[in-house]
Amino acid sequence: MKQKHLAAIATYVFLCVVCLFSVFPFYFMIVGSTNQSVDIVKGRLFFGTHLIENFKTLASTVKLGNAFWNSMRNALVNTVASLFVCSLAGYGFQIYRDKGKDTLMGLLLLSMMVPFAALMVPLFRMFSQARLLDTTVGFILPTISTAFLIFFFRQSAESFPMETVQAARVDGLGELGIFFRIFVPIMAPTFAAAAIVTFMAAWNNYLWPLIIMQSQESQTMPLLITGLTAGYTTDYGILMLSVTITTLPTLILFFTQQKRFVEGVLGSVK
Amino acid sequence: MAKTTLTKKINLYGWLFVIPAALFIFILNFYPMVSAFLLSLQTGRGNNLKFAGLKNYARLFQDEMFLTSVGNVITYLVIQVPVMLLLALVLASILNNPKLKGRGIFRTLIFLPCATSLVSSAMIFKSFFSIDGIVNTTLMGLGVLQSPMSWLTHPIWAKFVIILTITWRWTGYNTVFYLAGLQNIDRSVYEAARIDGASASRQFFSITIPLLKPVILLTTIMSTNGTLQLFDEVRNITNGGPGIATLSISQYIYNLSFMYNPQFGYAAAVSYAILVMVAVLSFIQIKVGDKR
Amino acid sequence: MKKTMCVVLALLLVVSSLAFAGGKAETAAAAADPNAPVTLTVWCWDPTFNIFAMNEAAKIYAVDHPNVKINVVETPWNDLQQKLITSLSANAASNLPDIILMQDNAIQKNVMTYPEAYVALNGKIDLTQFAQFKVDVGTIEGKHYGVPFDNGATGTFLRRDIVEKAGLKVSDFNDITWERFIELGKIVKQKTGIAMISTVANEPDFPMLMLQSAGTWMFDEAGKAYIKDNTVLKEALRITKEMVQSGVCILVPDWNAYIATLNNGTVASTINGCWISGSIQAEKSQSGKWAVVNTPRFANIAGSVNYSSQGGSGWMVMANSKHPDVAIDFLAKTFGGSVALYETILPASGAIATWLPAAKSPVYSTPIEFFGGQKIYEDLVNYAGKVPNVKYGVFNYEARDAIARALSEVMQGGSIDAALATAQKNVEFLMSE
Numbered sequence: 001m002k003q004k005h006l007a008a009i010a011t012y013v014f015l016c017v018v019c020l021f022s023v024f025p026f027y028f029m030i031v032g033s034t035n036q037s038v039d040i041v042k043g044r045l046f047f048g049t050h051l052i053e054n055f056k057t058l059a060s061t062v063k064l065g066n067a068f069w070n071s072m073r074n075a076l077v078n079t080v081a082s083l084f085v086c087s088l089a090g091y092g093f094q095i096y097r098d099k100g101k102d103t104l105m106g107l108l109l110l111s112m113m114v115p116f117a118a119l120m121v122p123l124f125r126m127f128s129q130a131r132l133l134d135t136t137v138g139f140i141l142p143t144i145s146t147a148f149l150i151f152f153f154r155q156s157a158e159s160f161p162m163e164t165v166q167a168a169r170v171d172g173l174g175e176l177g178i179f180f181r182i183f184v185p186i187m188a189p190t191f192a193a194a195a196i197v198t199f200m201a202a203w204n205n206y207l208w209p210l211i212i213m214q215s216q217e218s219q220t221m222p223l224l225i226t227g228l229t230a231g232y233t234t235d236y237g238i239l240m241l242s243v244t245i246t247t248l249p250t251l252i253l254f255f256t257q258q259k260r261f262v263e264g265v266l267g268s269v270k
Numbered sequence: 271m272a273k274t275t276l277t278k279k280i281n282l283y284g285w286l287f288v289i290p291a292a293l294f295i296f297i298l299n300f301y302p303m304v305s306a307f308l309l310s311l312q313t314g315r316g317n318n319l320k321f322a323g324l325k326n327y328a329r330l331f332q333d334e335m336f337l338t339s340v341g342n343v344i345t346y347l348v349i350q351v352p353v354m355l356l357l358a359l360v361l362a363s364i365l366n367n368p369k370l371k372g373r374g375i376f377r378t379l380i381f382l383p384c385a386t387s388l389v390s391s392a393m394i395f396k397s398f399f400s401i402d403g404i405v406n407t408t409l410m411g412l413g414v415l416q417s418p419m420s421w422l423t424h425p426i427w428a429k430f431v432i433i434l435t436i437t438w439r440w441t442g443y444n445t446v447f448y449l450a451g452l453q454n455i456d457r458s459v460y461e462a463a464r465i466d467g468a469s470a471s472r473q474f475f476s477i478t479i480p481l482l483k484p485v486i487l488l489t490t491i492m493s494t495n496g497t498l499q500l501f502d503e504v505r506n507i508t509n510g511g512p513g514i515a516t517l518s519i520s521q522y523i524y525n526l527s528f529m530y531n532p533q534f535g536y537a538a539a540v541s542y543a544i545l546v547m548v549a550v551l552s553f554i555q556i557k558v559g560d561k562r
Numbered sequence: 563m564k565k566t567m568c569v570v571l572a573l574l575l576v577v578s579s580l581a582f583a584g585g586k587a588e589t590a591a592a593a594a595d596p597n598a599p600v601t602l603t604v605w606c607w608d609p610t611f612n613i614f615a616m617n618e619a620a621k622i623y624a625v626d627h628p629n630v631k632i633n634v635v636e637t638p639w640n641d642l643q644q645k646l647i648t649s650l651s652a653n654a655a656s657n658l659p660d661i662i663l664m665q666d667n668a669i670q671k672n673v674m675t676y677p678e679a680y681v682a683l684n685g686k687i688d689l690t691q692f693a694q695f696k697v698d699v700g701t702i703e704g705k706h707y708g709v710p711f712d713n714g715a716t717g718t719f720l721r722r723d724i725v726e727k728a729g730l731k732v733s734d735f736n737d738i739t740w741e742r743f744i745e746l747g748k749i750v751k752q753k754t755g756i757a758m759i760s761t762v763a764n765e766p767d768f769p770m771l772m773l774q775s776a777g778t779w780m781f782d783e784a785g786k787a788y789i790k791d792n793t794v795l796k797e798a799l800r801i802t803k804e805m806v807q808s809g810v811c812i813l814v815p816d817w818n819a820y821i822a823t824l825n826n827g828t829v830a831s832t833i834n835g836c837w838i839s840g841s842i843q844a845e846k847s848q849s850g851k852w853a854v855v856n857t858p859r860f861a862n863i864a865g866s867v868n869y870s871s872q873g874g875s876g877w878m879v880m881a882n883s884k885h886p887d888v889a890i891d892f893l894a895k896t897f898g899g900s901v902a903l904y905e906t907i908l909p910a911s912g913a914i915a916t917w918l919p920a921a922k923s924p925v926y927s928t929p930i931e932f933f934g935g936q937k938i939y940e941d942l943v944n945y946a947g948k949v950p951n952v953k954y955g956v957f958n959y960e961a962r963d964a965i966a967r968a969l970s971e972v973m974q975g976g977s978i979d980a981a982l983a984t985a986q987k988n989v990e991f992l993m994s995e
Contacts, residue, residue, distance in 0.1 A: 089291030096284025118541030122302035128654035145294035175283040204387035230638030266450035422815035423763035511764030513967035
């Protein structure tokens with residue numbers, strides 16, 4: 001009995017250490033945004049009084065609102081479009097499964113192995129010819145359809161009972177109707193999980209917008225952050241503040257959708 | 271007769287569902303990949319390119335920097351991926367225990383890091399391990415170190431910091447997958463094992479791991495792929511240094527294309543090397559995964 | 563079925579409206595000013611330094627040319643370099659701006675790789691008024707491409723108080739050799755316990771500025787890698803190693819930590835391009851405690867002087883510009899012709915001119931309180947006039963990385979000859995096809 005107790009204590013200690021480790025960087029980031037640059041460099045770990053001053057400096061040196069809105073718009077459009085295209089495909093690959101589609105799926109999975117660095121120059125050439133630089137469409141196109149998301153939806157659809165599909169057909173519902181009116185509502189957690197993953201990836205995307213977003217008006221948050229570190233002198237106070245601001249949306253999304261995220265992933269790993 | 275038209279119609283719908291997604295991947299992924307391959311057969315600077323056959327691929331084997339970057343990435347891979355996945359598995363099985371108090375809070379806190387961007391997490395860790403950063407201050411306060419340690423300029427410790435950063439950022443993410451997988455396992459399996467007197471570690475190795483095999487395979491492939499393409503962390507923490515002790519293959523491609531006098535043909539050949547490595551490793555992993 | 567289609571249509575509408583909302587906002591912004599027939603787009607980095615200077619120049623030019631609008635796009639150097647190469651390699655130069663700022667050590671590489679992308683300024687702008695070494699940096703095969711801007715002339719920035727506490731004078735550090743610098747550093751360390759200097763471990767900053775002080779670089783006249791048998795380079799690595807081993811110089815892992823050693827008083831000096839004064843002056847509590855003298859030279863290398871350069875950049879006009887003449891005229895009348903511009907940007911940002919007439923302005927001879935009343939800007943401009951010329955070459959970044967690696971090996975105890983031989987081999991590999 002005593003041994004069991006000890007094991008339980010050990011478990012909690014272990015969990016606390018892990019949690020401390022995962023939370024501390026956040027604390028550091030938030031504290032940093034309230035301090036002056038000089039103090040952050042010196043390693044100050046307590047809340048300071050420079051939050052408002054940092055914010056004012058940040059707002060006056062960069063187009064914060066503009067970059068935030070660009071990131072938000074790009075990430076939202078990307079998420080909606082990706083979910084639409086990939087859920088249809090994932091559903092299609094599973095529900096209408098045959099040899100041809102399995103082969104195609106295998107082929108599409110190969111795309112996960114392609115390093116982005118290799119695609120950069122050819123993609124840029126295509127996009128500049130198509131006049132898609134500085135546009136949201138240009139931002140989302142390369143990530144609109146990803147093998148990972150298709151695969152994720154296909155795995156989830158595996159648990160979707162075929163009988164339901166048959167029954168719906170007997171009831172006279174069309175194929176698209178089955179997808180939108182039965183599959184989508186039932187699979188809401190899967191969609192939520194996919195939305196979180198896609199939104200985060202789009203929100204944090206760095207390399208691609210770096211190349212195609214050429215004007216100041218289309219700058220996104222990650223580009224804004226690296227811009228702050230490019231000078232002869234870096235103001236770490238406003239850097240930490242902008243890192244905090246950039247993390248907020250994904251953090252909120254994560255906190256509010258966490259349960260659904262787990263449920264959604266649950267459906268796909270059965 | 272009516273039935274076959276119906277099947278045909280349904281089959282047509284099936285293709286309609288998958289074709290948009292497939293087209294996007296073909297146009298935006300495979301087509302540029304083919305042009306990258308054609309590029310890899312050419313040598314030259316900037317836009318003065320000429321066909322050279324497989325010369326760029328032959329060059330790879332004489333390129334000490336390329337070989338070092340491959341070695342670095344493999345080091346990251348064999349240390350970081352198993353440690354992270356094992357840690358994620360352990361955390362997931364602890365969090366899966368319904369009797370655990372404060373489960374929700376622990377779970378949230380452990381997942382938290384995957385909400386940060388790669389660039390942000392790199393910058394945070396870099397400042398932790400700087401000369402007068404928190405790590406040195408703490409270790410000196412505890413008496414472990416006598417004078418500050420220059421972590422990021424030491425060839426081995428710099429690798430350690432990069433591995434730590436990746437592990438911090440991605441452990442929670444993988445834990446989600448395992449936790450989801452565990453919740454699909456029937457509780458009664460564990461109950462039965464406990465009645466039979468199986469210890470917690472025995473349950474972990476003979477129930478959890480075998481039943482989670484598909485999820486483990488999925489996360490292994492994802493992590494391997496991610497590590498082989500490692501870029502943001504290395505670029506922002508050490509920029510490949512000291513010397514080229516932490517240089518990753520993706521960063522070498524970046525340097526060849528943008529920092530140095532551009533050699534797009536050779537850079538494309540290097541990126542095909544990553545492609546081949548990812549493909550081979552995934553194939554091995556799938557084969558091993560299937561056997562067990 | 564109809565309902566489903568409605569849902570699909572609604573979804574598509576949301577997506578496309580959001581997508582187009584973005585597009586519209588951008589077109590609106592671009593066409594916002596109908597009174598400006600000419601808009602020059604400029605890519606540069608650093609809001610408190612280059613961008614600030616460019617915006618001030620725009621204001622000055624706008625007085626006589628109200629129709630010309632300058633649109634500055636903040637672009638960090640690494641990103642700028644990447645965008646430049648991506649666009650030029652994709653034959654999509656039309657996406658590029660009218661004017662860019664380029665690092666001095668990258669001009670040769672970029673111009674040699676894509677010579678048709680930049681406008682030669684010969685006869686269009688008077689470059690004789692700029693510091694000669696800066697003009698030479700931007701001159702390739704007799705064609706002038708760069709309008710020199712940011713000065714990279716180096717100096718030894720000293721903590722007056724610490725040096726005096728060690729029983730030394732600031733003037734003891736002027737016109738000295740590296741050997742003497744190390745001796746003095748040992749005295750400072752012994753008397754005060756404070757290290758003399760710091761440098762970023764992964765960067766070969768010291769060897770680079772030492773090379774230039776001797777008028778040598780990592781390539782020979784024919785452009786071949788000159789590393790293995792480069793006696794100046796060997797000496798530079800040897801001195802750098804000795805500085806670290808003797809405890810005179812401390813190594814820090816990154817730029818952040820380097821600036822911290824200055825602001826925290828961890829070191830008694832730094833040797834760097836004069837733009838470092840901005841970071842030094844950020845720590846207001848150290849006001850009055852600093853001083854500037856010139857850079858150490860080699861004791862045993864002929865032609866080595868007490869002047870060098872580190873960093874620095876220049877403006878370039880892009881060939882794809884629709885208004886190249888306006889762009890050139892703009893640069894000529896501001897960065898190459900306006901004392902008022904330099905008088906504004908110097909006190910506010912510490913951006914020191916390479917345009918010599920500006921140095922005659924009274925602003926440059928103002929005693930600076932932070933440096934104990936020393937007229938540092940006058941001194942630094944003076945140094946800039948004496949910096950030896952070197953050709954950075956097309957493969958500068960390759961060579962610089964190789965030296966960084968050699969330095970790291972030497973620091974770990976490797977032999978200098980072996981490390982340089984490897985560096986030579988690696989640079990030659992990258993230069994071959």
